[in-house]
Amino acid sequence: MTPTTIDARPTRSTDLRVIGLVGAAHFVSHIFILVLPPVFPFVRAEFGVSYTELGVVIAVFNVISALLQTPAGFLVDRTSARTVLVGGLLLGAASLAAAAAAPVFLLFGVAFAGLGLANTVYHPADYALLSNRVSAGRVGQAFSIHIFAGFMGTAITPAAMVFLATSLGWRGAFVAAALLGLIVAVAIMMLGEPLGGREAARAKAADKSAPSAGDWRVLATWPVVLNLIFFMLIASVSVGTQNYGIVALQALRGTTLSFSTTAITVYLMFSACAVLVGGWLVSRTERHEVVALIGLFVSGVALIPIAFIDLGTTILISLMAISGFANGVIQPSRDMIVRAVTPPGAFGRVFGFVTTGFNIGGVVAPPVFGYMMDVGSPASVIVGTALLSLAAIPVVLITVAQRPRAA
Structure with missing residues (x-):
């Protein structure tokens, strides 16, 4: 070349x-x-x-x-x-x-x-x-x-x-x-x-200061490790919603299979469409952490009433749509946060490392949510999913605080 x-x-x-x-x-x-x-x-x-x-x-x-x-x-x-x-x-x-x-x-x-x-x-x-x-x-x-x-x-x-x-x-x-x-x-x-x-x-x-292709040290920096945790939490949210949301809603409110499936489908469709909205947002702001923080908060809080209150079909579907939309909006900002702490020449190894969090969440979360269903606590599935989304907020805040130090 x-x-x-x-x-x-x-x-x-x-x-x-x-x-x-x-x-x-x-x-x-x-x-x-x-x-x-x-x-x-x-x-x-x-x-x-x-x-x-x-x-x-x-x-x-x-x-x-x-x-x-x-x-x-x-x-x-x-x-x-x-x-x-x-x-x-x-x-x-x-x-x-x-x-x-x-x-x-x-x-x-x-x-x-x-x-x-x-x-x-x-x-x-x-x-x-x-x-x-x-x-x-x-x-x-x-x-x-x-x-x-x-x-x-x-x-x-x-x-x-x-x-x-x-x-x-x-x-x-x-x-x-x-x-x-x-x-x-x-x-x-x-x-x-x-x-x-x-x-x-x-x-x-x-960038002449780009790290060598064999340098592992960038993966041990706090911002990169925190992003691994961030991805693991987001993956666990997806496991709770996509894999256990249908059975949890059925057991919690006695809803039909078709209605529970509709509720989760609405969540997923709004999440998918919101990704494009998130792409529009990240092209118009440098404060990607703000987008992520607001999205994580809204996504988590919108689920909590579902666990404790019989809201009726319209409100329940609306809350699932809000939660799904907020979850989708944060996805491009999530990737921009990782990119901001990645030095030139290290994109492959850093994104390969932090997205391992998806696999970790996919291995750890299913047995935990499955146990909640087995002991007859479907509300815990929904609350747990919401709390995981909220738990990602301090991880993002600490990551942003660490960024100048990493630079």
């Missing part, structure tokens, strides 16, 4: 291409994460296994992702984020194809371990590319579109996988998902010229 290429300033067209390609990869990554749960009954019947055994497969996926995401971030910083991202997409597609062809459950599980390894690359590669390749004035909006693409992948996957499994069988559904990953990988290879080059070279060209 020539110095001219390294120093070239992004234009609107290259920004759009970078955001579109990286967003497409994030969309696919969320589909890959959720391909299995919607087809549990089909896979269970095929291999004659229990739900516990299927749960072990998902646990292995998450453990591998949690353990290897930070090393993947170092790989991104040391080499080319584009190459690592394409490699992850191809490995994910190959793993899903292998799972579709697996004759026995053991090989099926091994294939999902490969899918977990592929999942490690998306956050560090995506955020490194968006931080390094998008114009400074559009980075916040790029983050919001990136998050929105992931949310949309999450939203469409359950219904799409059930439809495909019913039409083509679960193996055919997996092959269809694998083909989508292959298509996006080819698109990035063919259209991703603005994504090319080594991240370390770009960082050094921009």
